[in-house]
Amino acid sequence: GQQLNQSPQSMFIQEGEDVSMNCTSSSIFNTWLWYKQDPGEGPVLLIALYKAGELTSNGRLTAQFGITRKDSFLNISASIPSDVGIYFCAGPSGDYKLSFGAGTTVTVRA
Amino acid sequence: SQTIHQWPATLVQPVGSPLSLECTVEGTSNPNLYWYRQAAGRGLQLLFYSVGIGQISSEVPQNLSASRPQDRQFILSSKKLLLSDSGFYLCAWSAWGLPYEQYFGPGTRLTVT
Numbered sequence: 062g063q064q065l066n067q068s069p070q071s072m073f074i075q076e077g078e079d080v081s082m083n084c085t086s087s088s089i090f091n092t093w094l095w096y097k098q099d100p101g102e103g104p105v106l107l108i109a110l111y112k113a114g115e116l117t118s119n120g121r122l123t124a125q126f127g128i129t130r131k132d133s134f135l136n137i138s139a140s141i142p143s144d145v146g147i148y149f150c151a152g153p154s155g156d157y158k159l160s161f162g163a164g165t166t167v168t169v170r171a
Numbered sequence: 172s173q174t175i176h177q178w179p180a181t182l183v184q185p186v187g188s189p190l191s192l193e194c195t196v197e198g199t200s201n202p203n204l205y206w207y208r209q210a211a212g213r214g215l216q217l218l219f220y221s222v223g224i225g226q227i228s229s230e231v232p233q234n235l236s237a238s239r240p241q242d243r244q245f246i247l248s249s250k251k252l253l254l255s256d257s258g259f260y261l262c263a264w265s266a267w268g269l270p271y272e273q274y275f276g277p278g279t280r281l282t283v284t
Binding site: 092094096101102103104105106109149151152153154156157158159161162163164 | 203213214215217220224230261263265270271272273274275276277278280
């Protein structure tokens with residue numbers, strides 16, 4: 062299946078900061094998705110992107126579908142403590158199936 | 172609105188015992204259904220998916236099986252659990268026309284001892 066590489070693997074946030082993470086693919090995607098998972102819970106779909114260059118927001122979250130169609134970016138503006146968790150990118154891996162990245166773990170800086 | 176349920180929430184089972192995890196979806200018809208496993212601190216591994224009643228596609232050879240006896244019911248089973256079957260099992264659904272927008276259930280934490 063497709064290889065998805067998320068960067069960074071982990072990050073620390075301070076309340077009020079803007080943070081960014083990205084995801085790259087070994088092949089071209091027609092769809093990019095971003096999920097957030099809180100400890101002990103199932104992932105929650107944040108944003109779905111369907112068009113190269115598309116920029117879509119969901120509250121303080123903004124995701125972009127890269128022009129090359131091999132990457133996507135997620136930005137969180139004005140971080141708050143409840144933004145901690147694991148963020149996954151995902152893209153199609155054949156009909157009906159998704160491949161997921163390994164995740165970016167976001168933690169609050171003490 | 173659509174809701175997805177999984178049970179049990181947690182399960183501790185001895186090696187060699189059988190397993191049955193259930194997932195049901197409400198508020199939609201003819202969903203695509205998925206079983207994923209997530210090892211501690213790891214990503215999501217697709218185990219099975221189904222695009223209709225009685226239709227199951229297996230992604231990873233293992234001692235697990237899946238069944239879809241009703242349109243909105245998806246069951247994950249094993250005849251004999253292995254230690255390596257421990258993990259967080261997630262069921263997900265997507266709409267018939269939007270297969271990639273997958274919505275996950277709350278998960279089942281399985282510990283095999």
